Amino acid sequence: MEELPKDIVPLQQDFYEQPTLELAMAMLGCLLVKETHQGISAGFIVETEAYKGPGDRAAHSYNNRRTARTEVMFHRSGLAYTYLMHTHCLFNVVSGGEEKPEAILVRALEPRYGIDIMKTRRGLEELKNLTNCPGKLTKSLGITMEDYGCSLTHPPIYLAKGFYPESISVGKRIGIENTGEARDYPWRFWVTNNQFVSRHQKFEYEVNLKP
DSSP states (O other): OOOOOTTOOBOOHHHHTSOHHHHHHHTTTOEEEEEETTEEEEEEEEEEEEEOGGGOTTSTTGGGOOOTTTGGGGSOSSBEEEEEETTEEEEEEEESOTTOOEEEEEEEEEEEEOHHHHHHHHTOOOGGGSSSSHHHHHHHHTOOGGGTTOBTEETTEEEEOOOOOSEEEEEOOSSOTTSGGGGGOOOEEEETTOTTOSOOOOOSEEEEOOO
């Protein structure tokens, strides 16, 4: 069974205290790790989408909508918000702080550890298609609704340091056409030219992070 290098440790609470848009960009390149009885699987986050709560018509918590599904969004940052979309479980990181229900959807990963486990779970051999959309990545890593509300500062699910992107692309979010002006907010972020991004589309601008 593949093991992670000993220097891969969970990011701590202060990482998640960043403002939501900043956190969505900071998460790019981080390693998302999930431990299960089958083993450890992990991938680098290469695409995120930010949802800014009560004033964002695309957010589940728009107008402070508080339901059994959105309850975790009203709690502290750095918790897992999982929900079902059709038959797929999607994984989000709670942000914004208590009583400020915001979250960041992880849209795509670059597979790194436990790739054989991912292939078995997906019934696929092609690396590119294992984790290149929100529903695929959760199935590949074994993320389920049981992870709802879990703290991301320790196993079984957490973020760790990974790589630092040279460039980040910024554009509109995907699949939210019926949300009025919110559909045009440039709150989708991805590692420029990364082959595992879910959908390559026109970007609003790029952020060059080279020194």
